Amino acid sequence: MQKICVRQALAGQTGFHTSSDLAPLGHLLPQGEKGLSRRALLASSLALAACGQTEAAPTLAATPLKSIAPFPIGTAAMAGQFDDPAWVDLALTHVSQLTPEWEMKMEYILDRPGRYRWDAPDRIADFCTAHELRLHGHALIWYSQGADQFAGLDRPAFITGFDDYIAAVASRYRGRVVGWDVVNEAVAEDGNGLRDCHWSAVLGQDGYIARAFELAKSADPDAILFLNDYNLENNPTKGATFLRLVERLLKAGVPVGGLGTQSHLDIEIPAGQTTAFIREAAAFGLPIHVSELDASLRSDGRIDTRSRQTRLNQQTARVAELAEAFVALPAAQRYGFTVWGLRDTDSWLRRDARDDGKDSPLLFDASGRPNPMFGAVSAALS
Numbered sequence: 001m002q003k004i005c006v007r008q009a010l011a012g013q014t015g016f017h018t019s020s021d022l023a024p025l026g027h028l029l030p031q032g033e034k035g036l037s038r039r040a041l042l043a044s045s046l047a048l049a050a051c052g053q054t055e056a057a058p059t060l061a062a063t064p065l066k067s068i069a070p071f072p073i074g075t076a077a078m079a080g081q082f083d084d085p086a087w088v089d090l091a092l093t094h095v096s097q098l099t100p101e102w103e104m105k106m107e108y109i110l111d112r113p114g115r116y117r118w119d120a121p122d123r124i125a126d127f128c129t130a131h132e133l134r135l136h137g138h139a140l141i142w143y144s145q146g147a148d149q150f151a152g153l154d155r156p157a158f159i160t161g162f163d164d165y166i167a168a169v170a171s172r173y174r175g176r177v178v179g180w181d182v183v184n185e186a187v188a189e190d191g192n193g194l195r196d197c198h199w200s201a202v203l204g205q206d207g208y209i210a211r212a213f214e215l216a217k218s219a220d221p222d223a224i225l226f227l228n229d230y231n232l233e234n235n236p237t238k239g240a241t242f243l244r245l246v247e248r249l250l251k252a253g254v255p256v257g258g259l260g261t262q263s264h265l266d267i268e269i270p271a272g273q274t275t276a277f278i279r280e281a282a283a284f285g286l287p288i289h290v291s292e293l294d295a296s297l298r299s300d301g302r303i304d305t306r307s308r309q310t311r312l313n314q315q316t317a318r319v320a321e322l323a324e325a326f327v328a329l330p331a332a333q334r335y336g337f338t339v340w341g342l343r344d345t346d347s348w349l350r351r352d353a354r355d356d357g358k359d360s361p362l363l364f365d366a367s368g369r370p371n372p373m374f375g376a377v378s379a380a381l382s
């Protein structure tokens with residue numbers, strides 16, 4: 001746990017900030033597994049990596065992802081990580097885009113309506129400029145944030161605070177962000193309908209979403225404006241509700257410009273489910289962002305007889321399917337393929353109290369060596 005605490009201190013982060021941190025884990029669905037279908041070279045490299053013999057990682061695994069991907073490869077980032085040379089080296093080798101993991105959210109930026117904190121988000125934006133990385137803004141309006149800062153405001157003050165926040169943040173980073181997650185996680189946890197929250201209570205369920213997009217458009221007309229959500233592949237009901245919301249918003253003329261699927265993948269979902277969702281989402285013709293990919297091996301307390309190797313096989317199969325579905329999109333729709341952290345020890349999942357220190361949900365292990373999942377992604381991209 002020592003390393004995790006050091007990392008959080010580095011990042012100025014105390015761990016979980018909101019109850020929604022754990023929400024993307026609520027996704028245990030029917031079992032299914034697709035066998036790995038990788039080339040012989042890759043298959044042997046995966047086996048080596050899975051056995052922990054990562055020092056024998058093959059040349060293919062070491063190839064910088066950004067050099068083989070014909071679209072941006074992204075990672076979540078926290079400003080404190082810029083002081084960690086190993087993180088910086090890994091990031092600059094493999095990725096071409098950053099998403100602030102939490103410091104461009106209301107929880108960081110907004111003390112109370114009208115009072116903003118810009119130090120960390122500015123640092124992330126400056127890092128992107130200095131290293132010629134694309135910056136993806138995350139997230140303007142989220143059901144899980146802002147309740148405290150907006151508590152007690154009357155309706156006019158609430159609406160002014162909502163409008164001013166979006167205008168202030170989106171205009172500050174105008175010309176620097178390529179896109180914004182304008183509304184994050186609007187769909188209800190079980191996928192039936194939309195969430196009720198402090199924003200919807202005042203502005204209506206579709207109302208707060210539409211208003212946020214309009215305001216973001218005025219503040220930064222060139223940014224691609226995303227609706228972003230999770231469990232869209234894991235839970236087909238939720239995926240369908242998300243797509244119906246997109247359809248409704250577009251019909252109403254709301255400037256939704258892209259669709260973000262977080263892809264905190266449930267490694268037990270049936271083969272084909274991820275591809276089906278990506279294809280349906282792509283039918284709108286909008287850019288698609290795989291915005292927060294990780295794939296936990298954890299069983300979360302239930303009786304689970306799967307071996308670690310079985311889980312790794314499930315994980316690499318599901319991640320390969322996602323990457324292949326993304327690669328198959330028309331070039332103009334491939335906004336970016338973003339992982340939610342680089343090393344396993346960077347993952348929010350490893351900061352969870354239930355973590356046993358063994359989960360391996362990301363591309364690299366604690367030392368920055370490629371995990372089997374790296375092989376799956378790199379094979380799909382090549």
Ligand code: 9MR
Binds near residue numbers: 018105262
């Ligand atoms: O990984 C993020 C964690 O460090 C933050 O404490 C938390 C609250 O800001 O948000 C986590 O990222 C979430 C993302 O913003 C939206 N989708 C779910 C992610 C994991 O909870």
